[in-house]
Amino acid sequence: MTIRLLLCALVATISLALSVWFAGTEVEVVGFYEKNLRGNLFAGFLTVGGFLLSLKTFIVIKLKENVYGHRDYKALFDSQKKLDSSIRLYDPLRNLSEFLYWSVLSSIVAAIAQLTIGLFGNYWLTLLAIWFAVFAMSVLVASLLLIKRSLNDWFEFINRVDS
Numbered sequence: 001m002t003i004r005l006l007l008c009a010l011v012a013t014i015s016l017a018l019s020v021w022f023a024g025t026e027v028e029v030v031g032f033y034e035k036n037l038r039g040n041l042f043a044g045f046l047t048v049g050g051f052l053l054s055l056k057t058f059i060v061i062k063l064k065e066n067v068y069g070h071r072d073y074k075a076l077f078d079s080q081k082k083l084d085s086s087i088r089l090y091d092p093l094r095n096l097s098e099f100l101y102w103s104v105l106s107s108i109v110a111a112i113a114q115l116t117i118g119l120f121g122n123y124w125l126t127l128l129a130i131w132f133a134v135f136a137m138s139v140l141v142a143s144l145l146l147i148k149r150s151l152n153d154w155f156e157f158i159n160r161v162d163s
Helices: 002-022 026-068 071-083 091-115 123-162
Strands: none
Touching: 002 123, 026 091, 026 123, 071 123, 091 123
């Protein structure tokens, strides 16, 4: 999980560096941000953070009930546990839950950054507020990919059990 978060931070930093490289003057960047981005970023990330908070609980509970609590999954897990004794039954679910937590947190922090440091009109603080937004978007994309992988595993398991 730490590697995923560091990769998201790297993506945000590179994206911001490229944006600064292609952007106009500092005054133009701050003006564009204040006029076009700040309010939309605040509303968007606040909405996404709240939505993810409710979605996180639903996804984790449904996966636990339908996959990790299933007797066939436990039998499959027991056979894999013989090969690697370090694995634990709920580790994949715990990883998903923790990364979704970081997604919610980064979305809310990005929203708060727009209304705090984004209000000052300082070039460097504006860049920092934009960095938080790009970081949150990177974490959201990584969460989407992780959810997709978990759902694919779920559907594969369901197909295996039903056949």
